[in-house]
Amino acid sequence: MGQRPRVAVVGAGSWGTAFACVPARGGCRVTLWARRRELADAIASDRRNPEYLEGVELPEALTATHDVERAVAGADVVVMAVPSHAFRDVFAEVVPHLGPDASVVSLTKGIEQDSLMRMSEVVREVGDLPEDRVAAVSGPNLAKEIAGGQPSASVVACADERRAEALQVAFMAPYFRVYVNPDVVGVELGGAFKNVIALAAGIGDGMGFGDNSKASLMTRGLAEIARLGKQMGGNPLTFAGLAGMGDLIATCISPLSRNRHVGEELGKGRSLEEIVAETKMVAEGVKSSRGVVRLAEKLGVDVPIAEHVCRVLYDGMTPQDMVRSLMEREARPELEGLDDDA
């Protein structure tokens, strides 16, 4: 990768833009791609992203373009930061310009709706790439805080340890610690599933429950994520890390989290239709919850919290009945489905 790698970040939303600043401030040349020319031009000329990250001055080493070829050709690292529903199509535009040894890194937290594929699987299928060239970065990633230089930490996961370490060096900053973990499956699943648990945590907030209830729910939610992840081939310990617990905590406690907020409104007794009509956007967890439950059914894994969230979202179950039903389940060993000895 030479001295400092050249980096392309594909997707100029808040997280893509905030993430692009990290290697740029660390001395890498970074090109940020935005689909819309106006946004790319505004970023390039004003050193700000007026739509998604207002108020943050972007570093000198960061340029922007709406031309995929200009962004990607010659880049040592291509970072994908587009929503899951657009990921496949955008990456198909990237592939023709991808260098022969470029790394592809996904920042996207979601599961593809119909295929139930993780984003790194989409990358490998669309780009016909071996697993050692594909990585995922995840963790507690509230974009505004990271762009503001507040200390935080994330994980880079890649099957190829040397590539993971090179990416770690490229992405590490004084305010952004990066840890490596070989478990791509676990790191990606944590990001996709946590939004569903954040909906449940928000429901509890809306019903007026306290920090104990929330902590219990988040912990049992993480056990669901870990059980499913283990069945998919992930390492259960990954879920106790930054891409599991870390991301889940940030999402469930942040007043700004969209998923938690939608849950809170549900917990107050409002319907999904009312909430969507008012906020004019669909939280990622609302999209992911059915996918997660379908994935769990396919693999024979018990995910009671995710299932109950689906029932509240789509089957008219009340939050009160959700809580009663979850609390009355038969008592189980805590580590069931996680620990081979349990």
Add this chain to the structure above:
Amino acid sequence: MGQRPRVAVVGAGSWGTAFACVPARGGCRVTLWARRRELADAIASDRRNPEYLEGVELPEALTATHDVERAVAGADVVVMAVPSHAFRDVFAEVVPHLGPDASVVSLTKGIEQDSLMRMSEVVREVGDLPEDRVAAVSGPNLAKEIAGGQPSASVVACADERRAEALQVAFMAPYFRVYVNPDVVGVELGGAFKNVIALAAGIGDGMGFGDNSKASLMTRGLAEIARLGKQMGGNPLTFAGLAGMGDLIATCISPLSRNRHVGEELGKGRSLEEIVAETKMVAEGVKSSRGVVRLAEKLGVDVPIAEHVCRVLYDGMTPQDMVRSLMEREARPELEGLDDDA
């Protein structure tokens, strides 16, 4: 244990009292012991604990006494709910009255100062008891919320699986889910160490950091707890459960947590002396931090967050230097010291 076990709860603080309500509401006869006669009498006559759990009506099946023999003799289950510094002496008073097959359950979250022993180790030493008779209950245990019937969950840990299951049945209530876990070491260590991490989380709050920073710190804090716990013979997965992550979250996010609050004041630049002078009490984490660091040193485990908390508490390190020093450490694999394959 017959139909419904007879339960003695030794210690009428807020958590002992709140916990005593759970089996009492489930049909067990429960006796709560308070050291001071006035408190025992007030609880017995008013069905309230005016000092530690005001505003909660205690169930009919709960009686109170200041006489250890009356509380403990004939009890199938003796629950210890006294602070760690008083634990050994109070349990020595309990031992002569302990039935030949009574279970002893510790609710206390701490490490004995000089011996560095966990509470279940103190029980076994003082009572000369085999490990299969000693259990620990831990989890997110904000007393007021549980006494108020808000849904939450905890873990009962015992080396004897059948005894753990019997305790699970005794302690389970519609609002209080109990999971079993054979890992006593892990369950106890999680409760003792989390207060130290809560101090660190509070320091971040006091410095004005956001939810990302907090989630990152809590996650890396849990990795320290898990590394130390594994070295002590615990199961790393326990720390991803209710007695690890669950308790840590509740303590770090609750505005009511004493440890988090002391940390917040430190983060604002105040000294420990000023804070202690004002609050007139010492948070448990302040007591535990040195013990945890000594335990880690003895076992050769790296616990950077706990060490830095000690330096801020006792060596005059500023919170700013603490953050800088923690963020500039060499980057490591995320699961180092946890995963045998890592």
